[in-house]
Each structure stands twice: as structure tokens, then as C-alpha cells.
Amino acid sequence: xxxxPLFLRPRVEPPLASLLGDAPFLHSLVDALGSPLNVLxxxxxxxxxxxxxxxxxxxxxxxxxxxxxxxxxxxxxVRRLAACDPAAVGVDVASLGELRHALGCGFTGDRVMATGxxxxxxxxxxxxxxxxxxxxxxxxxxxxxxxxxEYGLRRADVLVRxxxxxxxxxxxxxxxxxxxxxxxxxxxxxxxxEVWAALERHADSVDLVGLAYHLDTTGLEExxxxxxxxxxxxxxxxxxxxxxxxxxxxxxxxxxxxxDAGEWERWxxxxxxxxxxxxxxxxxGGHGYGLRNEAGTVRGAAALYPAHRxxxxxxxxDELLSRPAxxxxxxxxxxxxxxxxxxYVEPGRALVDQCGLSxxxxxxxxxLGGGADRYLVRLGMNAGDVSLEEHxxxxxxxxxPRGGPAHEAxxxxxxxxxxxxxxxxxxxxxxxxxxxxxxxPRVGDLMAFANTAGxxxxxxxxxxxxxxxxxxxAVTEEDGTWHWCPDEDxxxxxxxxxxxx
Amino acid sequence: xxxxxITEAIGNTPLVRIDPSVHGLRNIDLYAKLEMLNPFGSVKxxxxxxxxxxxxENEAGxxxxxVELSSGNxxxxxxLLAGMHGLKFKSVTNRMRVPEIKExxxxxxxxxxxxxxxxxxxxxxxxxxxxxxxxxxxxxxGSTHLHTDQYFNPRNVEAHAAGTGPEIVKDLDGRAPxxxxxxxxxxxxxxxxxxxxxxxxxxxxxxxxxxxxxDFIPGIRTIDEVHQVGLFDPATYDSLAPVTSQEAIxxxxxLIRRCxxxxxxxxxxxxxxxxxxxxxxxxxxxxxGGRRTAVFIVCDRAESYLSYVRQRxxxxxxxxxxxxxxxxxGDEEIRAQGRAVGVDDARRWIxxxxxxxxxxxxxxxxxxxxxxxxxSVNIVDELFEELVRPGLPFSKRTPVLLACPVGEKSLRYAAxxxxxxxxxxxxxxxxxxxxxxxxxxxxxE
Numbered sequence: 006x007x008x009x010p011l012f013l014r015p016r017v018e019p020p021l022a023s024l025l026g027d028a029p030f031l032h033s034l035v036d037a038l039g040s041p042l043n044v045l046x047x048x049x050x051x052x053x054x055x056x057x058x059x060x061x062x063x064x065x066x067x068x069x070x071x072x073x074x075x076x077x078x079x080x081x082x083v084r085r086l087a088a089c090d091p092a093a094v095g096v097d098v099a100s101l102g103e104l105r106h107a108l109g110c111g112f113t114g115d116r117v118m119a120t121g122x123x124x125x126x127x128x129x130x131x132x133x134x135x136x137x138x139x140x141x142x143x144x145x146x147x148x149x150x151x152x153x154x155e156y157g158l159r160r161a162d163v164l165v166r167x168x169x170x171x172x173x174x175x176x177x178x179x180x181x182x183x184x185x186x187x188x189x190x191x192x193x194x195x196x197x198x199e200v201w202a203a204l205e206r207h208a209d210s211v212d213l214v215g216l217a218y219h220l221d222t223t224g225l226e227e228x229x230x231x232x233x234x235x236x237x238x239x240x241x242x243x244x245x246x247x248x249x250x251x252x253x254x255x256x257x258x259x260x261x262x263x264x265d266a267g268e269w270e271r272w273x274x275x276x277x278x279x280x281x282x283x284x285x286x287x288x289x290g291g292h293g294y295g296l297r298n299e300a301g302t303v304r305g306a307a308a309l310y311p312a313h314r315x316x317x318x319x320x321x322x323d324e325l326l327s328r329p330a331x332x333x334x335x336x337x338x339x340x341x342x343x344x345x346x347x348x349y350v351e352p353g354r355a356l357v358d359q360c361g362l363s364x365x366x367x368x369x370x371x372x373l374g375g376g377a378d379r380y381l382v383r384l385g386m387n388a389g390d391v392s393l394e395e396h397x398x399x400x401x402x403x404x405x406p407r408g409g410p411a412h413e414a415x416x417x418x419x420x421x422x423x424x425x426x427x428x429x430x431x432x433x434x435x436x437x438x439x440x441x442x443x444x445x446p447r448v449g450d451l452m453a454f455a456n457t458a459g460x461x462x463x464x465x466x467x468x469x470x471x472x473x474x475x476x477x478x479a480v481t482e483e484d485g486t487w488h489w490c491p492d493e494d495x496x497x498x499x500x501x502x503x504x505x506x
Numbered sequence: 507x508x509x510x511x512i513t514e515a516i517g518n519t520p521l522v523r524i525d526p527s528v529h530g531l532r533n534i535d536l537y538a539k540l541e542m543l544n545p546f547g548s549v550k551x552x553x554x555x556x557x558x559x560x561x562x563e564n565e566a567g568x569x570x571x572x573v574e575l576s577s578g579n580x581x582x583x584x585x586l587l588a589g590m591h592g593l594k595f596k597s598v599t600n601r602m603r604v605p606e607i608k609e610x611x612x613x614x615x616x617x618x619x620x621x622x623x624x625x626x627x628x629x630x631x632x633x634x635x636x637x638x639x640x641x642x643x644x645x646x647x648g649s650t651h652l653h654t655d656q657y658f659n660p661r662n663v664e665a666h667a668a669g670t671g672p673e674i675v676k677d678l679d680g681r682a683p684x685x686x687x688x689x690x691x692x693x694x695x696x697x698x699x700x701x702x703x704x705x706x707x708x709x710x711x712x713x714x715x716x717x718x719x720x721d722f723i724p725g726i727r728t729i730d731e732v733h734q735v736g737l738f739d740p741a742t743y744d745s746l747a748p749v750t751s752q753e754a755i756x757x758x759x760x761l762i763r764r765c766x767x768x769x770x771x772x773x774x775x776x777x778x779x780x781x782x783x784x785x786x787x788x789x790x791x792x793x794x795g796g797r798r799t800a801v802f803i804v805c806d807r808a809e810s811y812l813s814y815v816r817q818r819x820x821x822x823x824x825x826x827x828x829x830x831x832x833x834x835x836g837d838e839e840i841r842a843q844g845r846a847v848g849v850d851d852a853r854r855w856i857x858x859x860x861x862x863x864x865x866x867x868x869x870x871x872x873x874x875x876x877x878x879x880x881x882s883v884n885i886v887d888e889l890f891e892e893l894v895r896p897g898l899p900f901s902k903r904t905p906v907l908l909a910c911p912v913g914e915k916s917l918r919y920a921a922x923x924x925x926x927x928x929x930x931x932x933x934x935x936x937x938x939x940x941x942x943x944x945x946x947x948x949x950x951e
Contacts, residue, residue: 065914067939181608181620183622184619186622222622222623222625223626237872239876240876257626270720273730274719274729278733281733300736302735303730311624343872343873345873345877
């Protein structure tokens with residue numbers, strides 16, 4: 006077992022699986038549009054939004070699912086979401102550019118939430134179009150109120166983003182103190198009096214719609230505590246005469262990248278062993294992904310995205326809403342409903358789960374010397390085009406042979422390869438991991454990285470060394486045939502534009 | 507036996523033979539070392555006292571805080587020991603997964619800090635885990651923290667090398683057992699006992715049990731996690747094998763129901779892992795006339811793990827509830843028997859009814875306090891469920907209007923009360939949400 010290939014095969018669900026099954030179509034796309042190439046499935050993002058909606062309905066909750074635009078730059082996903090039920094789906098923009106893009110994709114201002122660091126122009130346009138502003142600090146609130154007055158804008162809807170839920174008295178009535186990572190965003194809960202006072206002072210120009218948080222953690226317990234704290238703070242607002250009605254719990258619902266729990270467990274165990282030196286390295290240069298060997302003991306933390314997630318996306322939201330809250334004892338869904346609060350969420354990665362893949366052509370296959378049967382595979386893409394390493398996501402690419410299945414027999418058996426990019430740079434590794442493929446690739450084959458629409462395909466893409474950056478296309482399946490068009494030409498109409506009629 | 511301090515009662519635990527008809531091993535005598543009979547309830551009493559003693563005796567009454575990374579028995583023992591010496595105890599953990607243990611620690615006066623979960627938006631350049639930061643904080647100048655450091659402190663191992671190990675040899679009439687089986691948590695007990703046993707007899711085999719990687723067994727680490735333990739040395743063990751929580755509960759049930767040993771899941775895991783592993787050894791001994799001895803550790807007791815069992819084997823704790831329950835009603839019955847009344851009619855009924863209805867708000871008290879229908883009574887649903895179980899809690903002459911957030915739960919209860927014989931109980935259609943949306947008044951008193 007020990008020397009069995011350590012696969013980390015991707016989780017691929019029906020529409021994406023069927024697309025991966027059509028190798029000739031994908032080859033023809035790359036032949037025409039070049040390598041690397043991003044492929045998006047806009048229908049899937051709508052289905053995912055519907056899955057989040059189903060969780061809302063199960064708990065009788067009202068409120069919107071806002072797509073965190075930062076997860077993907079493309080137009081097709083945003084346009085497809087704009088065509089969803091306006092009462093159920095919105096978009097969360099984190100820059101002036103994203104706001105302009107969302108408006109141009111068909112979102113009306115009332116379906117837009119402005120988050121993140123904001124400059125004056127961003128604030129002005131958000132207020133101008135009636136977007137909800139997720140306010141980070143008192144200073145930002147003052148700035149927004151000033152703009153509304155100065156330019157005679159309509160009263161702006163605001164959410165106040167809170168942070169620092171570790172309570173002052175240590176336990177907050179929950180018995181134990183839950184530590185959280187420090188965040189650079191949001192107003193600490195300890196300083197809310199100042200926020201309420203500012204809201205009252207600027208009541209003519211800003212209207213408190215609700216309270217928000219976003220915790221960078223996978224921990225349900227931490228998020229559940231913050232959610233309950235918001236419910237309690239909403240009450241504090243009401244007691245002061247403010248009338249918030251929304252609790253916005255941010256995103257971070259997660260995605261499962263690896264299909265099989267056993268593969269993930271075997272690989273992570275093997276990583277510890279490799280760091281301890283009890284088995285050969287699993288990575289280029291023996292990189293430990295944050296783990297290190299101190300006198301025979303493993304120290305540090307693996308900086309890896311938990312690639313196999315039994316509960317992720319809508320399921321994670323469901324679980325978060327269902328587990329009893331520490332102070333009031335009722336499930337967060339019940340608390341929200343009973344207090345007549347709406348729920349907002351801002352999933353990014355989870356909403357674009359299974360929505361895309363990144364393709365690259367195999368340009369070179371070369372044996373690595375040094376005894377072991379290992380190869381170097383160079384692709385027509387670089388690490389910026391599929392930023393697995395930047396996000397700690399580990400998953401195997403799917404090999405799509407040039408010649409179709411008939412050609413496959415020639416090479417037999419799994420082989421370990423290091424996948425490198427097209428930059429003249431030692432560090433340009435698509436993944437630091439030694440990847441096992443079912444057979445040795447050949448020049449001209451395609452490698453498909455599945456499920457890359459969330460943060461992976463274009464978040465870190467760049468123009469260094471004037472290498473081509475990926476084009477992006479949108480595809481849909483009709484009667485078993487795949488159709489495509491450039492991402493920028495996609496509109497959510499019945500037939501894809503750009504398809505010859 | 508008379509003692510000046512409860513700490514003198516630590517150690518000298520019994521070694522009890524498991525009846526062969528229970529484990530079915532024909533050629534092996536299996537003994538349980540009952541560490542659960544230590545005064546604070548677990549095997550951790552020994553290392554906790556041995557590690558903390560020098561600190562506690564120096565610092566007694568000094569107002570410092572004993573700190574340990576523990577989610578269970580070590581924390582429990584240290585909390586009690588610290589309390590006895592006038593010190594505080596703080597447990598830092600990300601493994602606090604058994605609610606009763608958490609509550610028990612709070613009862614003992616421990617302060618608990620839970621470490622944050624993993625980052626969702628990963629920063630791969632940030633490779634220091636929260637524990638590294640914890641250690642940095644402890645070594646800051648001026649810190650009054652006394653860190654017992656159970657995963658690295660050699661006194662953890664010594665406690666067992668001086669106590670547990672020699673006791674086993676003594677109770678086996680000066681012989682070491684052929685097999686020693688222990689669950690690996692801090693590796694303290696297995697390392698310390700193994701050292702002593704091997705000094706007696708180099709042929710002793712040691713089986714270390716770890717938790718199945720995707721599973722959780724209190725006090726046992728997974729194969730990856732043991733590599734993070736400073737005291738863990740793979741050479742201590744002849745073999746390491748995983749056990750699942752289901753096996754742990756199976757073993758625990760056998761020890762409890764057939765052997766009279768009130769073992770928790772960790773002891774259950776040790777028993778089950780021991781029997782599983784020794785079965786093949788036993789088969790080879792058949793017909794050779796050879797006899798072997800094996801010892802496993804029963805780490806702690808069952809009582810704190812009821813929710814652990816409930817989560818994994820709810821049927822073991824299940825009991826049928828009697829009486830009237832809304833969950834007994836089918837959708838058909840709810841539609842047929844539940845009467846609903848819209849917001850406008852409900853408002854008229856409340857204002858002009860003869861007699862006026864009693865309005866019962868089934869939401870939680872905090873939500874009720876924030877906003878409610880004027881004149882309504884708050885009986886939270888879980889309480890209401892208990893209230894109606896034995897019989898009608900209202901006079902049949904008092905009409906009742908039930909309200910919940912969306913009118914679903916209230917309709918269910920309206921149907922139930924009707925079936926129980928109440929002539930006029932109605933559910934507010936659409937609930938408080940519809941009431942608000944219709945612009946009807948809600949008050950905050």
C-alpha cells in the first residue's frame with residue numbers, strides 16, 4: 006500500500022464530468038484559442054444559487070445569497086446570476102471595477118452589496134445606484150454620510166461589519182472563551198457604541214439595514230457564536246431606536262476539491278512521514294507545506310486547503326444554521342426567524358463550485374534523472390494561471406489525450422510527474438506536489454484542472470514575461486452537444502451567442 | 507486507608523482479569539489496568555501530579571496560572587490540583603469536542619480557551635499554527651503561566667515509569683506481560699510503561715492504538731497527530747493500529763455490560779483493539795500449550811461521554827416518550843384538524859372576541875422580549891411540548907391563538923390541541939412574520 010500512487014483525484018459532478026468526457030471538444034477549443042484556456046459553465050452557478058436558496062426555504066428564512074464577485078472575474082457567471090430571482094440572488098462587489106461590472110451585467114443597484122476596502126468613487130457609485138454598503142468602520146460611515154449629503158444622494162442602506170467576537174468578559178455567557186484569528190476588517194464588537202452613535206448622528210443620510218460579519222475560519226462553532234452575538238446586538242440596536250432587519254454572515258462555506266476522503270487522508274499522512282524523513286519526499290525539493298521536522302517531531306501547520314470536505318457549501322450553511330447557539334440555546338436559523346431577521350450570505354468559492362476548469366497543453370515531457378522513475382511535464386500555462394499553490398489547493402489534473410482513448414494503451418501504469426509552468430523561473434511550479442497520473446502524458450495532450458472557477462483560474466493571473474494570459478469561454482450543453490462562446494459575449498438567453506445558428 | 511491529601515491516593519490501581527468467556531481468547535490472559543480508579547478519575551492523574559508538583563509546591567498561593575493544552579482528563583486533574591494549591595488553571599485546546607467534559611471543567615473552576623478553526627481563505631505564507639503562538643506567549647517575559655507541557659515533558663513518561671509500569675509487574679508476580687496495549691494520546695503512559703516492562707523482559711510487545719484518521723476518540727490521537735507529540739517515539743511500539751469510534755463504543759459496552767467495568771470510550775478502544783490484535787496471536791498458540799499474558803489500560807470512566815455515545819449510537823440511549831406529541835401527527839392530520847386564522851381576522855378576534863383568545867407566542871424568550879403581539883403570553887415551543895404532553899394546559903372555555911414565526915409549528919400544535927379535545931384553538935396563519943408584513947403592531951415592553 007505504501008508505494009501505491011498517491012492520487013488526489015478531483016471531485017467532478019455531472020455537467021463538469023460530461024464536459025471532461027468530451028475531449029475532442031476541449032482539444033478543439035484549445036487549438037483555436039490557445040493554452041491556457043479557462044472554461045466556465047454558467048448554468049451551474051445558477052443551480053448552486055438554487056441549492057443555497059433551498060437551505061433558506063428549509064429554514065423558512067428570507068434574504069439574499071450574494072455572490073462574492075472576487076472569486077472570479079468573468080462576465081458569464083455574473084450575468085447568469087443577474088438573471089436569477091432578484092429577491093433571492095445578489096452580488097457582493099469589493100472594488101469600483103467589480104461594481105461597474107456587476108451593474109453592466111444586469112444587476113440593479115438594490116441587488117448589490119459593496120464590501121471590502123472602499124475609496125470615495127466606489128462609495129459614491131454604490132450610494133448613487135442604491136447598493137447596500139457593508140461598512141467597515143466609523144470613519145467609512147462618516148465618509149459615506151458626507152458623500153450622501155454633499156451630492157444630494159438618496160439615504161444609503163448600510164450594514165455594519167463587526168469583528169472581534171471574543172468577548173470582553175472572556176466568555177460572553179458561553180462558558181468558554183473562543184479565540185479567533187485577528188482580522189483587519191470590521192469594527193470590534195467592543196466598540197459598537199461609537200458605531201450606533203454615528204448611525205444616529207447621520208440618520209438623515211444612512212439607514213442601518215443590519216449587522217454583518219465575516220470570519221476567516223472553517224470552524225462552525227466560531228461562526229455560530231458570532232451569529233448569535235449579532236442577534237443579541239440587533240436587539241441592542243432596536244432598543245436604541247434603530248431598526249435593523251438583516252444579519253449578514255459572510256461567506257466561507259467551502260468547497261470539496263478531492264472526491265475521496267481516503268486519498269486525502271493517505272496523502273496528508275504521507276506528507277507528515279515525508280517531513281519526518283521516513284518516506285521519500287512527495288514534493289519538489291521536499292517542501293513541507295508548512296510542516297517542519299524539529300528533532301523528530303512534526304511542528305507547524307499544513308498550509309493546505311482542507312481539500313476533502315464532507316460538509317461544504319449549502320450543506321455547511323445548513324449545519325451552521327442548525328446547531329444550537331451557545332447562549333440562547335436555540336439554533337441560529339430559529340433565532341433569525343423568531344427575531345424576524347433576514348439572512349444574507351456571501352459565498353464565493355462555494356457558489357462557483359463545479360463551474361469551471363482550466364486547460365493547458367502539454368509542451369514537454371522529460372525524464373528526471375536520479376534513479377526514480379519520475380518525469381518533468383511542462384505546460385502551456387504558469388502557476389499564476391491556475392493558482393493552486395497560492396490557495397493551498399491540492400488536486401490532480403485530468404489528462405485528456407490528444408488522440409482519444411485508442412491511443413492510451415501505448416503507455417501503461419501510473420507515473421509520478423512534476424508539473425511545471427512556462428515561465429523562466431525556478432519557482433514556476435503548477436504544484437509543488439509530485440502528481441501521479443494514470444499514465445505518462447505526451448506532448449500535445451491536454452491537462453484539465455477541474456473546479457477552478459473559485460479563486461483559482463484568474464485570481465493571480467498576470468502578464469509576466471509576456472506569456473499569453475488565458476482566454477475565458479462560457480459553455481452550455483444542449484441535447485448532448487457542447488456549445489461555446491467567449492465569456493464577454495455570453496448573455497443568459499436561451500441560446501449562446503456566438504454559436505452559428 | 508487514611509491520607510493527609512487526596513494526591514496520596516493517586517496510583518496503585520487494580521489489575522483485573524477479564525473473563526475469557528467475554529473476550530474469547532483461549533490462550534491469553536487479558537488484564538485491565540483500571541486507571542479510571544485514580545481519585546480524579548483517570549490515568550492522567552499520575553502525570554498531572556508528577557508534572558505539576560514541583561511548580562505547585564513552589565508557587566502555592568502565589569496566584570499564578572497553570573496552563574496546559576488539554577481537552578479532557580489532564581485538564582481535569584490539573585484543575586483540581588491547581589485549586590488545592592490556590593492557583594488557577596487554564597486549558598487551551600482545539601479539541602474540546604465532548605460537551606459534558608467542557609462543562610465539568612468549568613465546574614472545576616478551569617478557564618477554557620478554544621483555538622480558532624482553520625482559515626478558509628488560506629495564506630500559505632502563514633505556516634505557524636496557533637500552538638506555536640501559544641508557546642511564544644508562554645515564554646514572554648513576565649508571564650506567570652506554569653506550563654506543564656504534557657506532550658513534551660519527560661515527567662509525563664516518568665510518572666508511568668515510576669508508577670504504572672512497576673505496579674503491573676508487581677501484580678503479575680514479578681513478571682512483565684507478553685503484550686502491553688495502550689491508546690496513544692501524549693504517549694506518556696505507553697512510553698513509560700513500555701520502558702519498565704522491557705527492562706524486565708526485552709521480549710515484551712507493545713501495541714499502540716491510534717484513532718482512525720477521519721474519526722474522533724477522546725484522548726487518542728490519529729496517526730498524523732502522534733507525529734506532533736514530542737514524547738512519541740515510533741520505536742516504542744512493535745505496531746501501531748487504528749481504531750474507530752464505533753469499535754471504541756463496542757469495547758466500552760462489553761466492559762460495562764459484561765465485566766462490570768465502567769469504562770469510557772478510550773478504555774473501550776484499548777480493549778477492542780487488544781482483542782482484535784491478539785486474536786491472530788491466540789490462534790497461533792492453539793495446540794502449542796503456550797500461554798501468554800496481555801495488559802491494557804482503562805483510561806477513564808463512562809459517565810462523561812453520554813453525548814459522545816448519543817451522537818454515534820443514539821439507539822443506546824433512546825427511550826420512547828409517552829403522551830401527546832406534535833411529532834405524532836401526519837401532514838394529513840395537521841391539515842384536517844389544524845385551524846388557521848389570517849392576520850386581519852386574528853386582529854379582530856383579539857380585539858372583539860367573546861371571550862377574547864389567549865395569545866400564546868411559541869418563539870424563544872429573547873425574540874419575544876424584542877418584539878411581540880401586545881397581551882400575548884410567551885411559552886417557548888420546547889416548554890410547550892412538555893406542557894401538552896400529559897394533557898390540555900388550558901381550559902376548554904378559553905379560546906387560544908397560537909403564534910410562531912411562520913405559522914407552521916403553531917398549526918401543528920393547533921391540530922394537536924384540537925385532537926386533545928380543545929374546541930377553539932387556532933394558528934396565526936403566516937405567523938409573526940406575516941403579522942409584521944401586514945403592518946400589524948408589535949410591541950417591545
